[in-house]
Amino acid sequence: MSETPASPTPLREAPGPSARPLAGVEGSPPRTILEVRNLKKHYPVTSGVLTQRVVGVIRAVDDVSFVVREGETVGLVGESGCGKTTTARCILQLERPTGGEVLFEGKDLARMDEGELRAVRRRIQVIFQDPYGSLNPRMTVGQIVGEPLTVHGLVADRAAALARAADLLAMVGLSGNLADRYPHELSGGQRQRVGIARALALEPRLIVCDEPVSALDVSIQAQIINLLEDLQERFGLTYLFVAHDLSVVRHISDQVVVMYLGKIMEIADRRSLYEDPLHPYTKALLAAVPIPDPTVEATRERTVLKGEVPSPLDPPPGCVFHPRCPIAIPECSQGVPPLREVRPGHWAACIRV
Amino acid sequence: MGPLLEVRDLRTHFATPEGVVRAVDGVSYDVREGEIVALVGESGCGKSVSALSIMRLIPRPSGRIVGGEVLFAGRDLLALDDEQMRRVRGREIAMVFQEPMTSLNPVLTIGRQLTETLEVHLGMGETDAERRAAELLGLVGIPDAERRLPQYPHQFSGGMRQRIMIAMALACRPKLILADEPTTALDVTIQAQILELLRDLSQRFGVAMLIITHNLGVVARYADRVNVMYAGKVIERGTARQIYHDPRHPYTLGLLRSVPRLDLPRKARLDPIEGQPPDLVRLPPGCPFAPRCKFAIPRCAHDLPPLMPVGDDHLSACWVAESLAGPVASPAR
Numbered sequence: 001m002s003e004t005p006a007s008p009t010p011l012r013e014a015p016g017p018s019a020r021p022l023a024g025v026e027g028s029p030p031r032t033i034l035e036v037r038n039l040k041k042h043y044p045v046t047s048g049v050l051t052q053r054v055v056g057v058i059r060a061v062d063d064v065s066f067v068v069r070e071g072e073t074v075g076l077v078g079e080s081g082c083g084k085t086t087t088a089r090c091i092l093q094l095e096r097p098t099g100g101e102v103l104f105e106g107k108d109l110a111r112m113d114e115g116e117l118r119a120v121r122r123r124i125q126v127i128f129q130d131p132y133g134s135l136n137p138r139m140t141v142g143q144i145v146g147e148p149l150t151v152h153g154l155v156a157d158r159a160a161a162l163a164r165a166a167d168l169l170a171m172v173g174l175s176g177n178l179a180d181r182y183p184h185e186l187s188g189g190q191r192q193r194v195g196i197a198r199a200l201a202l203e204p205r206l207i208v209c210d211e212p213v214s215a216l217d218v219s220i221q222a223q224i225i226n227l228l229e230d231l232q233e234r235f236g237l238t239y240l241f242v243a244h245d246l247s248v249v250r251h252i253s254d255q256v257v258v259m260y261l262g263k264i265m266e267i268a269d270r271r272s273l274y275e276d277p278l279h280p281y282t283k284a285l286l287a288a289v290p291i292p293d294p295t296v297e298a299t300r301e302r303t304v305l306k307g308e309v310p311s312p313l314d315p316p317p318g319c320v321f322h323p324r325c326p327i328a329i330p331e332c333s334q335g336v337p338p339l340r341e342v343r344p345g346h347w348a349a350c351i352r353v
Numbered sequence: 354m355g356p357l358l359e360v361r362d363l364r365t366h367f368a369t370p371e372g373v374v375r376a377v378d379g380v381s382y383d384v385r386e387g388e389i390v391a392l393v394g395e396s397g398c399g400k401s402v403s404a405l406s407i408m409r410l411i412p413r414p415s416g417r418i419v420g421g422e423v424l425f426a427g428r429d430l431l432a433l434d435d436e437q438m439r440r441v442r443g444r445e446i447a448m449v450f451q452e453p454m455t456s457l458n459p460v461l462t463i464g465r466q467l468t469e470t471l472e473v474h475l476g477m478g479e480t481d482a483e484r485r486a487a488e489l490l491g492l493v494g495i496p497d498a499e500r501r502l503p504q505y506p507h508q509f510s511g512g513m514r515q516r517i518m519i520a521m522a523l524a525c526r527p528k529l530i531l532a533d534e535p536t537t538a539l540d541v542t543i544q545a546q547i548l549e550l551l552r553d554l555s556q557r558f559g560v561a562m563l564i565i566t567h568n569l570g571v572v573a574r575y576a577d578r579v580n581v582m583y584a585g586k587v588i589e590r591g592t593a594r595q596i597y598h599d600p601r602h603p604y605t606l607g608l609l610r611s612v613p614r615l616d617l618p619r620k621a622r623l624d625p626i627e628g629q630p631p632d633l634v635r636l637p638p639g640c641p642f643a644p645r646c647k648f649a650i651p652r653c654a655h656d657l658p659p660l661m662p663v664g665d666d667h668l669s670a671c672w673v674a675e676s677l678a679g680p681v682a683s684p685a686r
Contacts, residue, residue, distance in 0.1 A: 079540035187629045188396075217395035217567065222611040222625030229622070244541070251613040251623065274615070288545040290570030291616050292609060294593040297574035304549055305542040308510050 034068040039100035060086040062262040073239040075253030082259040125199035129211035131191035135183040142179030168197040189220035261320040268346040278348040356383035363421035372634040376402040378585035391572040394582035447522035451534035453514035457506040464502030489520040512543035584641035591667035601669035
């Protein structure tokens with residue numbers, strides 16, 4: 001599929017050849033677009049049929065704080081149950097947080113009512129993992145992409161919505177004759193492009209990408225990642241990229257946040273995190289990723305992490321990682337290690353580093 | 354001695370309203386005793402259907418094995434009657450599936466599921482079967498078997514359930530295990546544990562293994578030989594080293610180049626395979642990969658290349674395989 005040059009579009013092109021602020025580049029620091037502060041999402045666990053008693057609480061997200069700056073991509077990575085998707089859903093206000101703040105352009109989304117949120121939602125869009133499950137099977141591709149414009153009253157009529165949809169489809173590399181097709185007639189990669197076109201329709205500032213390529217074949221994954229990067233460059237988009245694939249996260253992210261059992265273990269810029277990880281969990285995670293090269297694999301030190309992720313209902317005391325940690329000491333079970341800045345811009349929640 | 358498993362020119366087709374889907378279309382590969390062989394490819398390439406065909410578990414009437422042979426220890430499995438085939442399944446060839454939750458019975462304890470296999474296939478008495486079940490759990494790294502055997506599948510984590518599946522697969526000491534995406538549903542740290550376990554058991558008991566996966570990384574560490582599939586055909590076969598260091602099919606090369614690698618410097622841009630996989634109902638007359646191929650020549654559009662030798666035990670179904678030799682095809686480029 002070739003990248004079709006886009007027709008004129010109201011989406012604002014980014015100024016200059018690169019709108020991506022790179023760490024260490026001179027000039028004014030990029031603006032913070034999203035700040036998550038002490039975010040908590042706790043789910044009560046109840047027992048009993050008639051009289052529901054709360055017997056426990058699952059701390060799916062437990063005191064999570066990080067910052068996303070304009071034009072950059074922040075990767076949120078971790079294994080299943082680490083809270084990365086719940087964090088994303090709390091940012092989108094699809095789940096209301098139990099505590100903490102979600103500051104988008106300085107305003108706390110967690111305290112907004114539905115009416116206020118509706119206005120903000122235009123500016124924060126989402127791309128889901130399963131492009132099939134998130135597209136209405138009874139709508140044509142053109143209707144799907146044009147619908148947000150109609151819903152938000154941004155176009156005069158249906159015809160205008162469809163015309164705009166055609167532009168958006170071209171932007172994501174789909175030919176205009178797909179506009180009359182239904183999602184089931186498309187391949188997985190094409191469906192994800194439709195999902196991206198729909199997210200772009202409202203000219204968002206921030207796009208939350210929740211495992212956007214993990215349901216796709218590897219050859220198609222690379223197409224979609226390149227597309228996301230092209231669009232970012234062109235329109236100065238900001239991404240929060242939630243994923244479990246560490247290789248993909250390394251490729252696309254400027255900053256990386258590593259989560260485990262509802263907590264942040266480490267935050268750093270891409271280079272520091274991958275070349276010089278501090279937290280033993282990050283190290284174990286990176287060591288577990290298989291490399292598609294038998295020679296490399298033959299000589300590679302493989303420290304297989306023992307055990308499994310503990311139940312979030314009954315997390316270990318102290319550092320949640322200590323029961324599986326190869327370098328844990330008795331003190332690790334005493335108190336929760338704070339996330340501290342070990343080096344400039346490189347944070348880790350571990351008392352051993 | 355011949356190979357343990359030899360699949361010859363296997364064809365499995367499905368009748369759909371759109372037409373006949375040639376899911377497996379003339380596939381041949383073999384697995385020698387004690388060896389780990391991989392079938393690699395993307396969704397729809399026919400890798401799983403080919404494994405299900407070996408076990409004769411193709412859903413009928415829409416699916417049908419329309420041709421070929423599946424020789425296992427010298428016998429053609431496709432010629433067996435249903436009763437004989439039932440004795441092969443589980444006992445001589447066992448299978449491990451991607452999603453252990455759906456392949457375990459949710460209303461039976463795992464102890465019962467293990468002992469049932471042993472009683473049915475090996476005719477063991479209850480006491481012997483229970484002792485052996487406990488032993489099997491130990492083998493796959495589930496401690497505290499006494500407490501675990503009376504539990505139900507939902508009381509185990511995903512990784513533990515996959516260990517139980519492996520214990521069930523091993524129960525009758527099969528000669529061959531077909532593992533269909535055995536780690537795809539698992540987290541990366543658990544994946545590593547399960548793959549190490551599979552390899553250890555394979556070596557310890559001399560069980561051969563056919564691993565079916567889309568993940569090139571998984572295969573690199575564990576497979577002796579690799580078959581790469583595309584659109585219902587094997588398009589390249591070789592040792593793991595040949596496939597990864599000297600790929601001779603543009604599709605294999607494309608797959609290797611399209612994945613970002615943690616051990617190499619980050620590329621500014623990924624190198625995808627452009628286009629979409631073909632519609633299996635309307636396959637082009639020539640090479641099915643030709644429409645997406647950067648190296649295609651006019652002949653590729655109408656003349657289907659057969660698997661041809663390009664080195665020792667190394668085959669490629671490509672008319673320009675020779676020109677891919679050397680640094681041109683360095684996957685790391």
